[in-house]
Structure formats: C-alpha cells, structure tokens
Amino acid sequence: xxxxLIGILVAIAIIIVGGIVIYNQQQEAVRIEAxxxxxxxxxxxxxxxxxxxxxxxKMAEEAxxxxxxxxxxxxxxxxxxxxxxxxxxxxxxxxxxxxxxxLNFSGPKWKELTGIDVKVVEIPTAExxxxxxxxxxxxxxxxxxxxxxxxxxxxxxxxGALEVLDPYVDKYGxxxxxxxIAPTYRDNQMTVDGKIYGFPxxxxxxxxxxxxxxxxxxxxxxxxxxxxxxxxxxxxxxxxFRDISGFLTEKxxxxxxxxxxxxxxxxVMYMFxxxxxNEGGKFFDPETMAATINSDIGVRVFTEMRDENKMMPxxxxxxxxxxxxxxxxxxxxxxxxxxxxxxxxAAGYGLExxxxxxxxxxxxxGKVGYALPPGGHPQLAAGFALSVxxxxxxxxxxxxxxxxxxxxxxxxxxxQLPYALRDPFRTSHFESAEYIGRWPEAKQYLDTLKxxxxxGLLDLSLLQTDKYEEALRQAISRLWAGEDPKSILDxxxxxxxxxxxxxxxxxxxxxxxxxxxxxxxxxx
Amino acid sequence: xxxxxxxxxxxxxxxxGIGGFGERHFKYxxxxxxxxxxxxxxxxxxxxxxxxxxxxxxxxSADTSFAGFANYAKLFADARLWESLLHTAIFxxxxxxxxxxxGLAMAQLFLERMPGRQVFVAxxxxxxxxxxxxxxxxxxxxxxxxxxxxNQVIGWFMGEPTPILWIINPLTVYPAIxxxxxxxxxxxxxxxxLAALSNVDKSLTExxxxxxxxxxxxxxxxxxxxxxxxxxxxxxxxxxxxVRLFDIVWSLTxxxxxxxxxxxxxxxxxxxxxxxxxxxxxxxxxxxxxxxxVIVTLALKRMGIAR
Numbered sequence: 001x002x003x004x005l006i007g008i009l010v011a012i013a014i015i016i017v018g019g020i021v022i023y024n025q026q027q028e029a030v031r032i033e034a035x036x037x038x039x040x041x042x043x044x045x046x047x048x049x050x051x052x053x054x055x056x057x058k059m060a061e062e063a064x065x066x067x068x069x070x071x072x073x074x075x076x077x078x079x080x081x082x083x084x085x086x087x088x089x090x091x092x093x094x095x096x097x098x099x100x101x102x103l104n105f106s107g108p109k110w111k112e113l114t115g116i117d118v119k120v121v122e123i124p125t126a127e128x129x130x131x132x133x134x135x136x137x138x139x140x141x142x143x144x145x146x147x148x149x150x151x152x153x154x155x156x157x158x159x160g161a162l163e164v165l166d167p168y169v170d171k172y173g174x175x176x177x178x179x180x181i182a183p184t185y186r187d188n189q190m191t192v193d194g195k196i197y198g199f200p201x202x203x204x205x206x207x208x209x210x211x212x213x214x215x216x217x218x219x220x221x222x223x224x225x226x227x228x229x230x231x232x233x234x235x236x237x238x239x240x241f242r243d244i245s246g247f248l249t250e251k252x253x254x255x256x257x258x259x260x261x262x263x264x265x266x267x268v269m270y271m272f273x274x275x276x277x278n279e280g281g282k283f284f285d286p287e288t289m290a291a292t293i294n295s296d297i298g299v300r301v302f303t304e305m306r307d308e309n310k311m312m313p314x315x316x317x318x319x320x321x322x323x324x325x326x327x328x329x330x331x332x333x334x335x336x337x338x339x340x341x342x343x344x345x346a347a348g349y350g351l352e353x354x355x356x357x358x359x360x361x362x363x364x365x366g367k368v369g370y371a372l373p374p375g376g377h378p379q380l381a382a383g384f385a386l387s388v389x390x391x392x393x394x395x396x397x398x399x400x401x402x403x404x405x406x407x408x409x410x411x412x413x414x415x416q417l418p419y420a421l422r423d424p425f426r427t428s429h430f431e432s433a434e435y436i437g438r439w440p441e442a443k444q445y446l447d448t449l450k451x452x453x454x455x456g457l458l459d460l461s462l463l464q465t466d467k468y469e470e471a472l473r474q475a476i477s478r479l480w481a482g483e484d485p486k487s488i489l490d491x492x493x494x495x496x497x498x499x500x501x502x503x504x505x506x507x508x509x510x511x512x513x514x515x516x517x518x519x520x521x522x523x524x
Numbered sequence: 525x526x527x528x529x530x531x532x533x534x535x536x537x538x539x540x541g542i543g544g545f546g547e548r549h550f551k552y553x554x555x556x557x558x559x560x561x562x563x564x565x566x567x568x569x570x571x572x573x574x575x576x577x578x579x580x581x582x583x584x585s586a587d588t589s590f591a592g593f594a595n596y597a598k599l600f601a602d603a604r605l606w607e608s609l610l611h612t613a614i615f616x617x618x619x620x621x622x623x624x625x626x627g628l629a630m631a632q633l634f635l636e637r638m639p640g641r642q643v644f645v646a647x648x649x650x651x652x653x654x655x656x657x658x659x660x661x662x663x664x665x666x667x668x669x670x671x672x673x674x675n676q677v678i679g680w681f682m683g684e685p686t687p688i689l690w691i692i693n694p695l696t697v698y699p700a701i702x703x704x705x706x707x708x709x710x711x712x713x714x715x716x717x718l719a720a721l722s723n724v725d726k727s728l729t730e731x732x733x734x735x736x737x738x739x740x741x742x743x744x745x746x747x748x749x750x751x752x753x754x755x756x757x758x759x760x761x762x763x764x765x766x767v768r769l770f771d772i773v774w775s776l777t778x779x780x781x782x783x784x785x786x787x788x789x790x791x792x793x794x795x796x797x798x799x800x801x802x803x804x805x806x807x808x809x810x811x812x813x814x815x816x817x818v819i820v821t822l823a824l825k826r827m828g829i830a831r
C-alpha cells in the first residue's frame with residue numbers, strides 16, 4: 001500500500017515538475033519571441049529612420065548641389081571663405097604696379113565679401129624666389145599665398161615649398177573653370193609631375209608693336225617695295241625685320257628709328273630664348289644633356305642681335321623696360337617688342353590715373369598696330385601663377401582667395417585694371433565684349449594676344465633654372481660690351497654644362513624631358 | 525672710532541679667509557656675462573659658418589650632409605672667384621691712393637682759416653653721409669647716355685653729342701665705378717686728415733721755415749710723421765671698406781659687362797642669395813677672412829701701428 005502511495009506521489013511530483021518545466025519553457029519561448037519581435041521592430045524602425053535620414057541628406061545634398069551649380073567658382077569661394085571671417089591671409093606680390101591689384105582692388109573686395117583681411121607683401125621680381133625659399137626653409141609660415149613665376153615651379157615644388165592644390169580644387173569645385181584657362185597656360189604653367197601647384201594668372205607674351213601710320217604711308221610703301229621687292233608690312237622673319245628697321249632708320253633718323261628694344265640682360269634673356277628657338281635652336285642635346293646654345297644658330301642669333309643695335313637709337317644697349325616704353329610712346333621708334341601692357345598704354349588706356357604719372361603721355365594713340373614677333377612664336381616671358389605656401393597656417397583661406405582671384409568672374413575684371421599688369425589668360429578674356437570696347441583697336445590687340453597664347457613658347461624651366469638664366473644674362477651683357485659672340489656662347493654653354501653636372505645629369509635630363517614634351521617648349 | 529676700525533679690519537680679514545677665491549676672481553665674475561654674450565654674438569655665427577662650410581647646404585635641397593673639404597677645393601677651381609678678387613684688388617689699388625692724395629690735398633687747403641670754411645667743409649662731407657646704394661643710383665643717372673650731365677658736358681667740349689655708354693663699355697666701366705667711389709669716400713679721408721693736420725705742432729713747421737727748409741721737406745719730414753698714425757688708421761679703414769665694395773657696383777653695373785666688375789663681395793652675394801650655395805658661400809667667406817687676416821697683419825706691421 002505504502003509502496004503504491006509512494007509511486008503515486010512520485011508520479012504526481014514528476015508530473016508537477018514536468019508541468020512546471022514545460023510552463024517555464026513556454027514562458028521563455030514567449031519572452032524570447034516577444035524580445036525578437038521587439039528587436040525586429042526596433043531594427044525596422046531604425047532602418048526606416050536611417051533611410052529617412054539618408055533620403056533627407058540626399059535631398060539636402062541635391063539641394064546644395066542645385067544651389068552650387070547656380071554659383072560659379074568665385075561665389076563658391078566666397079561662400080566657403082565666410083567661415084574664416086576675421087582672419088588675415090598674407091600674399092606675396094611683385095612690387096610696383098602689379099601689387100596695386102590686391103592693394104586697391106581685389107584685397108579690399110575680398111575683405112568686403114568674406115571678412116578676411118589680405119596683407120600684401122610687395123617683393124621686387126628678382127627677390128621673389130629667394131624670399132619664398134627663405135621663408136619656406138625657415139618654416140615661418142609668413143606667407144599664405146604666393147605669386148610664382150611658372151619657370152620656378154619645378155624648383156619650388158621639388159623643394160616642397162608649394163601646396164598641392166588638387167584636393168582643394170575638387171573640394172571647392174574649381175576644376176571646370178580651370179579648363180577655361182587658355183590651353184597654353186593651362187597645360188604648361190599649372191602642374192609639376194601631373195599635380196597642380198599653381199593657377200596660371202597672367203597671360204604674359206611678347207607682342208610686336210608697330211606704327212600703323214608709318215607702315216601705311218604710301219611714300220614709305222612704294223620706296224620700300226622698290227628697294228626690297230616686297231610690301232612694307234609687320235615683319236614675319238628677322239631678315240624682314242632688318243630690312244624694315246634699316247630702311248626706316250635710314251630715312252627718319254634722328255627723329256625716328258626703325259626699332260627700339262629693351263636691352264637690359266634680364267629682358268633680352270627672354271628675347272634670345274624666343275629667337276633662338278624660332279630659328280630652330282635647341283637648348284640641350286636630349287641624350288647627353290650637353291648645352292647647345294653655342295650652336296651655329298645661337299651664334300648667328302647673337303651676332304644679328306648685336307648688329308641690329310645699329311638700326312636703333314644710340315645707347316639702346318642701356319635701355320630697360322621704361323626707356324623702351326618712353327621711346328615708343330614718344331614716337332621715337334617705329335617698332336618694338338614687349339609685354340602686353342605696352343599695347344594698352346600706347347592706346348592711352350587708363351593713363352590718366354595717378355599710378356601712371358611716370359608713363360609719358362602717348363603720342364601714338366590710334367597709330368599702333370599689333371602683330372606676333374618675327375618667327376611667329378612669341379615668348380610667354382615670365383608670367384605669374386598663384387600658389388599656396390606649404391607652410392601656411394591658413395591654407396584653406398589662402399586657397400579660396402586664389403580661387404576667387406583666378407575665377408572667370410574675378411579675373412575678367414582684374415585683367416582690365418589698367419594699372420595691374422595682369423594680362424588676359426582665359427579664353428573668355430580674349431572674347432570679352434567689355435574689353436573689346438575699351439579702345440578702338442582693342443579687338444585687334446586681344447586677337448594678337450590670343451594668337452600669341454596659341455603659338456607661344458615657354459620659358460626654359462629646369463632644376464635651378466636661375467643658374468642657367470644667370471649664365472645667359474652674363475653672356476648678353478658681354479655681347480653689348482663688344483665681345484665675340486662665339487666665345488661668349490661657348491663660355492655660357494660650359495657654364496650650363498657645369499650646372500647640369502652639379503645638379504645631376506639624370507635628374508636634369510628627366511626634368512628637361514618633361515619640359516621639352518610640353519606643347520610650348522619648341523615651335524611645332 | 526678705534527673700536528670701529530678694528531671691527532672693520534677684522535671683518536676684512538675674516539672675509540679674506542672665507543671668500544678669498546671670490547674676491548680674487550671678482551673682476552672675472554663681473555666680466556663673465558659680458559664676455560659670454562660677446563662670444564655668443566661674435567663667435568657663434570663664425571663657428572656656425574665654419575661648420576656650414578663643411579656641409580652641403582643649399583637652399584634648393586634639404587641635404588645637409590658632411591662635404592669634407594669639397595667646398596674649399598671648389599674655391600681653387602672657381603676662376604670667377606679669383607677674377608672677382610682681382611677686380612677688388614684693382615679697385616682698392618686705384619681708389620685708395622686717389623682718395624688719400626685728394627683727401628690730403630683738400631685737408632691742406634682747408635687748414636688755413638678762410639671765409640665760409642665751415643660751410644664748405646660741411647658740404648664736402650655730404651657724400652659720405654649718403655647711403656652708397658643711393659650714391660650709385662645717382663651716379664647711374666649722371667652717367668646716363670641721354671639725360672646724364674656728364675655726357676652733356678663732354679659734348680660741349682667735343683662740339684658734338686657724345687653718347688658714351690659708361691656702364692656698358694669695358695673701357696669706361698672701371699672709371700665710372702672709381703669716380704663714384706672716390707667722390708663718395710674722399711671726404712672721409714679729408715675729414716680725418718684735416719683733424720690730424722690741425723694737431724701738428726705749428727712751432728716745428730715755423731722753425732723749419734725759418735731755418736730755410738722747403739715746403740716739401742717740411743711736409744715729408746715734419747708733417748707726415750706727425751699725422752702718420754692717424755693716416756695709417758684711415759688707410760686701413762678705407763682699405764677694408766674697399767674689400768667690401770658692393771653697393772656702388774650693384775647700383776651701377778650689377779657686376780657687368782659680363783663679370784668684368786664683380787668684386788668679391790658682389791660675387792659672394794650672387795652665390796649666397798641668387799644661386800643659394802650656402803655652404804660654398806661660407807667657404808668663400810672664410811677664404812676672404814684668411815686673406816684679410818694675412819694682409820691686415822702685414823699692413824699693421826709695415827705701418828708700424830701694431831706696436
């Protein structure tokens with residue numbers, strides 16, 4: 001009995017415990033299910049929220065993009081720069097007329113638009129490279145933005161003094177407008193090893209200026225044709241130049257001479273580079289990197305340059321930029337070659353401004369024609385690009401300022417400032433109706449600048465370019481002193497070779513190869 | 525009183541015993557900071573330049589590795605360097621005697637009392653107070669072939685325009701620089717020698733005159749020995765200045781035509797600030813220091829002013 005009772009009790013206990021276990025399991029299953037359902041619901045809700053947020057962000061992005069597409073690069077730069085209001089950026093600029101652009105126009109306007117102050121450090125051209133390098137080596141961060149002559153760019157970039165601009169260009173949407181810079185400047189004066197280090201900002205190019213009244217005079221035309229057998233017109237070759245210059249000098253001196261050029265070595269160095277290449281000369285043997293400026297072509301160019309001085313006013317060997325300008329504006333010379341500002345000033349454009357008190361009043365306004373120098377491939381002499389200093393503490397603000405300066409909108413105004421010496425460098429500049437209306441012959445002027453930009457030749461740009469240029473400057477100085485052209489150029493070539501050895505033949509060969517491959521290195 | 529004196533003596537004796545070392549070296553302790561600062565300012569740049577001259581420092585590269593004597597070896601192969609030293613020597617050899625003779629003559633002239641003497645002396649000294657770079661720029665205008673008065677005056681004498689290219693023509697470029705240099709620094713000689721001449725004992729010259737000595741004999745036997753110490757210092761100062769000739773060359777010719785008028789200072793500047801050859805420039809500086817040390821030592825011995 002008792003055994004039966006115990007069995008029943010055990011069975012009951014087992015049933016109760018089993019029931020409890022089963023109940024608990026069921027409860028747990030329900031709880032887990034509930035939790036899973038809650039989690040699933042939460043995930044779904046989160047996903048929905050994220051999706052909504054993503055859609056909202058996408059919409060905002062689309063809205064921003066739509067708004068941005070309505071703005072140009074200048075406006076974008078201004079909008080982005082407002083976050084730096086109250087700061088000051090420092091930019092280097094060539095001393096003199098050039099710097100009146102940021103001092104009188106662009107600096108104050110940028111401040112008004114963004115609240116950023118612009119401090120302009122004026123530096124004479126000859127010292128700009130030195131100062132830039134000195135500040136870089138000392139890591140002072142004294143300069144935020146820089147004006148850089150494109151021929152220096154490899155040296156400055158290799159030293160690490162310039163900030164690579166590609167990330168900024170993409171960040172602030174400037175790539176499209178960069179494409180609108182005239183191809184010669186865009187393709188040749190912007191990059192080193194494929195990276196952007198500066199924005200070409202000055203369409204410097206040599207132009208032949210000639211007196212239309214003298215060339216158009218029927219008596220001059222008939223006499224010239226009778227003597228030389230072809231029409232009196234702007235010279236297309238240096239032989240024609242000598243014919244015309246000699247003819248006019250013989251006929252009109254001492255009141256007027258056939259031509260006058262600046263003859264100070266820093267300027268003539270560019271004229272030699274241009275003429276030497278137009279005549280077929282090459283600077284180096286691309287295989288050995290031996291200098292070839294002392295070739296027959298070089299010696300001939302040097303000899304002709306020296307002999308042509310006899311067709312120019314006495315003492316022309318001492319002429320610099322100003323003396324040459326004064327002679328042409330006073331009507332003492334019938335032809336000259338120089339940078340674009342001569343054309344504007346000869347037309348009298350803006351000369352009433354105080355900044356031009358040193359420029360003689362033009363006696364030849366309305367009588368000046370524009371043409372490409374003999375050879376048809378003018379030197380894109382010097383020029384300027386805008387860069388950001390790698391040691392700057394305000395890189396974004398500095399970048400935005402140069403993007404704004406270089407943009408379609410702002411640059412179009414800047415190249416029309418009579419005093420600022422920035423010459424047209426964007427395709428739109430050459431076609432600007434506003435610019436064309438500035439003086440009666442402005443269209444011909446802009447067409448000539450455009451043609452020059454299309455066919456122009458780059459300054460030689462190597463590692464330690466200045467050492468090569470220094471040798472050329474010395475050679476020119478000795479040429480005017482009457483030394484033998486061949487021996488002068490032999491010595492200059494040996495100086496070039498010594499510099500190449502010093503820099504390293506292979507390193508220089510690579511840089512020269514890269515330069516020579518550019519469209520503007522040699523006439524094509 | 526006696527008590528006080530005794531106490532002071534005791535204190536003094538006690539002080540000697542305790543702080544004897546400090547007292548013995550008191551003057552050195554006081555001088556030490558000044559000497560240290562002078563060494564820091566004067567010697568540190570010199571030592572640093574010496575170190576740099578054995579490195580490969582150029583502004584174009586971050587390489588500052590040890591170069592040994594490479595920069596010094598380069599000096600001997602650099603023809604332009606030795607030419608620039610030669611040009612400097614030519615300028616010094618011509619300008620220094622000219623400035624000395626003219627300065628002495630002018631000082632002799634202004635030794636006597638004359639009406640307006642002070643005004644004339646003040647006017648004559650003016651060129652010396654002008655910055656040499658400005659003097660060079662002014663002379664560049666004076667030598668201008670078209671607007672410069674020099675060519676104009678020559679033209680009057682010649683009876684026709686004479687466009688001499690003073691700073692282009694190899695025959696006239698040295699005279700142009702020398703004229704500017706002598707114009708600017710003769711007054712310095714004049715002023716110093718005027719002061720020296722004023723201090724010559726008049727009784728000696730008057731006695732010699734009474735004894736029948738000629739003016740030349742009086743000058744060479746009495747005046748010159750009397751002013752020699754001052755004159756020697758003036759020669760030394762101007763000689764060293766001429767070795768540093770830079771500003772006038774920079775303003776007038778930029779070392780041209782070619783490198784014909786490059787002086788050692790000008791060439792050093794070109795190497796350092798145009799070509800960025802920092803280590804080589806330092807080596808050049810040490811070469812000049814070495815040469816000057818030898819020359820100045822010899823000159824001091826010769827002039828008898830080193831005693």
